[in-house]
Amino acid sequence: MLTTIGFDADDTLWHNESFFRLTQDRFTALMADHCPPEHLHERLLEAERRNLGAYGFGVKGFTLSMIETAIEVSGGRVPASVIGEILASGREMLEHPVHLLPHARATVTALAADYRVVLITKGDLLDQERKLAQSGLGDLFDGVEIVSDKTPEIYRAAFARHGTGADQGLMVGNSLKSDVLPMLTAGGWGVHVPHGLTWALEQADPPTGHRRFHEMADLSGLPDLVCHLAQGHKT
Missing domain, CATH: 1.10.150.240 (Putative phosphatase; domain 2)
Incomplete structure (x- = not known):
């Protein structure tokens, strides 16, 4: 599931x-x-x-x-x-205004209709709260976690609080090191959506061949991937 x-x-x-x-x-x-x-x-x-x-x-x-x-x-x-x-x-x-990436609003909106969606981000609490408020996406999320770091333990706890466990959860993000690898270790799916710029301390090698790892060029294909996984075509 x-x-x-x-x-x-x-x-x-x-x-x-x-x-x-x-x-x-x-x-x-x-x-x-x-x-x-x-x-x-x-x-x-x-x-x-x-x-x-x-x-x-x-x-x-x-x-x-x-x-x-x-x-x-x-x-x-x-x-x-x-x-x-x-x-x-x-x-x-x-103080810089928030500029959404392509397909962000449409993708979160589409998935929120059928799944629990959670924002899991690290960084300064006040700054992340400001950006979420300015993004206009806040009401779409069933939960928000602003954490000091992203580890398998953090993901297990977050997906237990807001979902049915990490093994029935999927994490999508631009950082292999923070968004994908620890989520795979926690037992969930990890979807990498590369960004043109990546901080040196967030770089890592892709887990090629891992059965729960996926990569896509942008967020537009995420709803179809989630539908595919939810139907059990690939676990």
Whole structure:
């Protein structure tokens, strides 16, 4: 049986990574006098990886990592005006309008008519709540989970609360590492919908050959896939 459909949010239902890339480009320009772009990007990624345990995922952690990187690569000589620009960039990201990806509304609406649909996203609580409210999709979901990370245990708990268990659930998202692989480990289906931009820390190899793994170019084909799986043609 397939009873519950889980959706990732960022870069699955609405644009997200593109705003991070634009802000990183702005950060690179601000730090041009202190560090070459390639080295700066490496140091920023190191800071982000190091800080995930303390700051979590999202804009606030990214902003703090940029500030930390600016201080490190400049030997503590980065001007206060540059720190101010970095903070302003982070604030702009938190205020940026939500732009839905193609087929997002139609797909969630179609599946909500016959299945329990759940939003499972990680990141900053206030920012994710803001984006969900602005998206206009909030009323379509039977449940919303904003989590600090995505693990098999998180998926088992979420699909038990909002559905009939992970083994009767499907998770769709743009990240193999967060949306697909842990859901497969939890016993459910995982559907990968690649996005043109993927954060380096979210990259992973596809589980080619796994009987519950599927990949599609966009969300438009998801209702047909769910119907196919629900009818028992492939388990």
